[in-house]
Amino acid sequence: MDAVELKKGIYWAGAVDWNARTFHxxxxxxxxxxxxNSYLINDDKATLIDGVYAxxxxxxxxxxxxxMPPEKIENIIVNHIEPDHxxxxxxxxxxxxxxxxxxxxxxxxxxxxxxxxxxxxxxxxTGDKLSIGRRTLSFIEAPMIHWPDxxxxxxxxxxxxxxxxxxxxxxxxxxxxxxxxxxxxLMEEASKYYANILWPLSxxxxxxxxxxxxxxLPIKMIAPSHGIIWxxxxxxxxxxxxxxxxxxxxxxxxxAYETMWGSTEMMARAIADGLTEAGVCVKLFDIxxxxxxxxxxxxxxxxxFVIGSSTHDNGMLPSIASFLELLKGFKPKNRIAAAFxxxxxxxxxxxEIEGMLKEGGMEIASPPxxxxxxxxxxxxxxxxxxxxxxxxxIA
Ligand code: FEO
Numbered sequence: 001m002d003a004v005e006l007k008k009g010i011y012w013a014g015a016v017d018w019n020a021r022t023f024h025x026x027x028x029x030x031x032x033x034x035x036x037n038s039y040l041i042n043d044d045k046a047t048l049i050d051g052v053y054a055x056x057x058x059x060x061x062x063x064x065x066x067x068m069p070p071e072k073i074e075n076i077i078v079n080h081i082e083p084d085h086x087x088x089x090x091x092x093x094x095x096x097x098x099x100x101x102x103x104x105x106x107x108x109x110x111x112x113x114x115x116x117x118x119x120x121x122x123x124x125x126t127g128d129k130l131s132i133g134r135r136t137l138s139f140i141e142a143p144m145i146h147w148p149d150x151x152x153x154x155x156x157x158x159x160x161x162x163x164x165x166x167x168x169x170x171x172x173x174x175x176x177x178x179x180x181x182x183x184x185x186l187m188e189e190a191s192k193y194y195a196n197i198l199w200p201l202s203x204x205x206x207x208x209x210x211x212x213x214x215x216x217l218p219i220k221m222i223a224p225s226h227g228i229i230w231x232x233x234x235x236x237x238x239x240x241x242x243x244x245x246x247x248x249x250x251x252x253x254x255x256a257y258e259t260m261w262g263s264t265e266m267m268a269r270a271i272a273d274g275l276t277e278a279g280v281c282v283k284l285f286d287i288x289x290x291x292x293x294x295x296x297x298x299x300x301x302x303x304x305f306v307i308g309s310s311t312h313d314n315g316m317l318p319s320i321a322s323f324l325e326l327l328k329g330f331k332p333k334n335r336i337a338a339a340f341x342x343x344x345x346x347x348x349x350x351x352e353i354e355g356m357l358k359e360g361g362m363e364i365a366s367p368p369x370x371x372x373x374x375x376x377x378x379x380x381x382x383x384x385x386x387x388x389x390x391x392x393x394i395a
Pocket of ligand 1: 080082084085146147165225226
């Protein structure tokens with residue numbers, strides 16, 4: 001794929017990683033692959049905004065050469081130091097050794113530690129500007145969206161925001177723009193990205209969106225560092241972020257459980273029946289068999305979480321236990337929850353689940369339901385009743 005011109009003189013020079021199947025180690029499953037977006041501005045002082053993951057350095061350099069010799073690059077803006085964006089820098093800097101790097105103070109500190117290099121990084125803060133010729137770039141610090149070094153870059157003449165990871169998606173595609181691609185798939189990947197990477201940072205994100213709105217920057221295009229560029233309707237993703245950041249939910253419940261011999265699964269299905277009959281959208285997952293990245297995505301706009309496990313060694317099963325640890329880390333707000341599960345004799349899983357849900361800040365909206373061995377008709381009716389009860393509490 002060649003460099004793609006976004007606006008006259010501004011090019012996408014990134015790489016499409018069609019075969020990426022996991023990200024952040026193996027914590028995030030990327031079924032649709034990903035992209036690493038780098039942007040080259042051909043102005044009096046040629047400027048590159050962000051780079052790519054090291055294995056794709058050759059692709060970045062080839063795309064830069066489509067537009068100009070790499071040695072012409074005078075400025076490199078490092079919005080974020082994570083290796084998926086900074087990995088190409090050591091090789092790239094060999095081709096343009098006089099290029100000046102720009103980033104936040106945390107960026108400077110992190111680059112030196114990550115690459116053992118005493119690179120000349122010019123530290124910039126919110127409000128600082130860099131004239132590159134016909135255009136001026138302004139910087140907006142964005143700490144913890146999603147690392148301490150994170151920064152956005154804005155080009156006023158073109159009305160383009162380069163927000164690095166924010167508004168991105170792990171989405172490999174031959175299309176580069178929102179008005180060219182499958183919008184349903186795009187929004188699904190955008191919400192998956194938010195749920196799995198940004199959800200715990202929602203308070204910071206809500207404040208940053210307000211801060212940028214107050215700046216009154218006209219934005220015609222949002223060019224993130226992963227996935228599709230928003231030009232058809234850039235406010236669509238900003239509004240979605242504003243909603244996710246406020247933890248807004250739908251009339252929806254996610255039932256996640258782990259089962260040994262199928263009894264807890266029978267209970268899960270009966271709870272789903274109660275919720276469904278009352279008109280609640282239900283997503284049901286056996287967590288031991290499910291893609292956790294997708295489960296988190298489904299939880300992002302669900303009001304109720306219903307968590308179940310068989311009892312094993314007086315507690316819950318290991319897959320659901322580790323999933324609950326993950327869920328606590330997302331710091332969901334304004335959610336209701338309930339626990340359920342089967343046991344052979346002493347039990348213990350249901351109390352453990354309730355404890356973790358409370359620790360994670362979720363409101364226990366209904367007493368738990370337990371069943372011994374295989375649930376009988378009356379126990380299944382109690383499960384269905386739990387679904388009905390929760391449905392009444394889902395606005
Ligand atoms: Fe895409 Fe935080 O790196």
